[in-house]
Amino acid sequence: MDNRKYENLVLDAMHELRFFNQRLKNLSEQASKIVKPEKVDQNIPISLNHQVADQLRTVTEGILSLSQLFTTRLDFIEVELNPNAIEQMDVDTVNLYGKFDKARRMLNSLSREKKVKVSLEGDKEVRRVFEAYTIIDILPYLLLDNAVKYSPENMTVDVEFTYFDNITEVKVSSFGPTVLKDELDKLTSKHYRGENAQMMETCVGRGLGLYFVSYICDLHGINFEIKSGEETMRLDGIPHSIFEVTLSVPWG
Known part of the structure; x- marks a missing residue:
């Protein structure tokens, strides 16, 4: 792969991963507002109504899914760099x-x-x-x-x-x-x-x-x-x- 193509691939990958990371950050901030991490070590239980509990479940699922997308995107980069890598997936x-x-x-x-x-x-x-x-x-x-x-x-x-x-x-x-x-x-x-x-x-x-x-x-x-x-x-x-x-x- 020539240097220009490699540099473009790196820029594309960085753009996509930053995009996923921003989404991950947004979801983490939503979860943080619900569970209030500043209360760690204060022995205060988390008390949620059913609506907020469902919201937290949705946010948590989103965080897990985005972490999986990071892995998928990295796999994609590997395939672009080396098409034969698909055989190992x-x-x-x-x-x-x-x-x-x-x-x-x-x-x-x-x-x-x-x-x-x-x-x-x-x-x-x-x-x-x-x-x-x-x-x-x-x-x-x-x-x-x-x-x-x-x-x-x-x-x-x-x-x-x-x-x-x-x-x-x-x-x-x-x-x-x-x-x-x-x-x-x-x-x-x-x-x-x-x-x-x-x-x-x-x-x-x-x-x-x-x-x-x-x-x-x-x-x-x-x-x-x-x-x-x-x-x-x-x-x-x-x-x-x-x-x-x-x-x-x-x-x-």
């Missing part, structure tokens, strides 16, 4: 609905902040599984994070599971800045961001999310399609429309 039996549900819970804090709801539609009792490398964990997180990040307030991100004979189809639909037709094929290129997305001052990105999604899909034989609808309205002068990402996941 663990393979798990994965239920994709469960992975998306986990990512949804991990993003609870961001969703509440953005006033965006993430809705999963599908039979959670359907136990369709497939074999995947452990870096699959970051796939649903990236898709939902991308959708929530670009959604205006009070919108819904819909995740719909449809089960066919040999394929599970997962469609993530959200409302966001319109992607021009000649930009669609470029969205999976590293560091590429659409013209309208770049106009959103409140949403800064590095154009890595869909690049990583595409990379992971290729590794697992998952068909990956992107669609952007026609403009339906403008917010702050920026065209917005329905944005869809569809995964066709082989199983069995």
Whole structure:
């Protein structure tokens, strides 16, 4: 790997890990406010009503999940540095609905902040599984994070599971800045961001999310399609429309 490519990889990795670390910091601060660590060694019991107890459980789950994402992201760096490293990675039996549900819970804090709801539609009792490398964990997180990040307030991100004979189809639909037709094929290129997305001052990105999604899909034989609808309205002068990402996941 040449020096420039290596330096870019390091910068990308640092950006993503800082992003995860900021989320981890936010969740830790929420937990800290609830349990009041300054009371350590004062023999004061923690007393919580059921609402606050559920909040603490959600925050704790988010902290655990983000720590797992750190590991997954580091694995991804290793694969980018050395593609043969994938052969040494663990393979798990994965239920994709469960992975998306986990990512949804991990993003609870961001969703509440953005006033965006993430809705999963599908039979959670359907136990369709497939074999995947452990870096699959970051796939649903990236898709939902991308959708929530670009959604205006009070919108819904819909995740719909449809089960066919040999394929599970997962469609993530959200409302966001319109992607021009000649930009669609470029969205999976590293560091590429659409013209309208770049106009959103409140949403800064590095154009890595869909690049990583595409990379992971290729590794697992998952068909990956992107669609952007026609403009339906403008917010702050920026065209917005329905944005869809569809995964066709082989199983069995």
